[in-house]
Amino acid sequence: MEDFVDYIFVTLKMLHYSDEEKETKAEQVSVILGSNFVISFQESEGDVFDPIRERIRADKGRIRKMGADYLTYALMDAIIDNYFTLLEKLGEGIEDTEEELVVYPTPETLQAIHHLKREMIFLRKSVWPLREVINRLERWESSLINKSTSIYLRDLYDHTIQVIDSIETFRDVLSGMLDIYLSSVSNRMNEVMKVLTIIATIFIPLTLIAGIYGMNFKFMPELEMFVGYPLVLLSMLCVGIIMVAYFRKKKWL
Secondary structure, X not given: OEEOOOOEEEEEEEEEEEOOOOEEEEEEEEEEEOOOOEEEEOOOOOOOOHXXXXXXXXXXXXXXXXXXXXXXXXXXXXXXXXXXXXXHHHHHHHHHHHHHHHHOOOHHHHHHHHHHHHHHHHHHHHHHHHHHHHHHHHHOOOOOOOHHHHHHHHHHHHHHHHHHHHHHHHHHHHHHHHHHHHHHHHHHHXXXXXXXXXXXXXXXXXXXXXXXXXXOOOOOHHHHOOOHHHHHHHHHXXXXXXXXXXXXXXXXX
16 A cells, blocks of 8 residues: 555455366555546456445435545455455365365375465465555554545555455364374375284284294194194184284274
């Protein structure tokens, strides 16, 4: 925001979410406030000012009755209100990613979390300076801004603070989701290792028995027994069952 005595120049970001590209797009909007005129510049077609245009055409509300400073406030208010709409869409994306994270996290889930974190960083860079701009407008002693409009600017400042708080909250949530993802992957790996360890532990004594009776010694007492082979198999089965029962008792299975 720059005050040139005869007019005030304000620049801010107009944001919208692209459903096709799945990311936030920013457009610079410049507003020049004079004693009895307002000039706005945009980078491309399409904006959030249609409700204001309709109110001017239909002569509804206070826009036609108030001065140019109120119209400037209305334009800025429309841009900031659109921030809430954008945050609502991003919030839905965060909720969907969080549900996916709880049910079955995948590498795509991690990519989605990083994408949302980048969106929050981009929003923070775009919105954070606006707080100081509106604060200066509210406190600026200029003949171009009436005292009655300062009340609306104070409300606009409160909305900006709410947007910044929401962004910070989403950033904290995404940081927590990243920790949850890493913990979930680690827990899944631990479960896999646990199962493999239990299987290996069960087969260690069975492998020992098979190794003993697999030795090619000529004189082994059990080799001449008629029930030697079934007896060894039965003992291996009993060892396996006992170990599985023990693991279940310890709630390792």
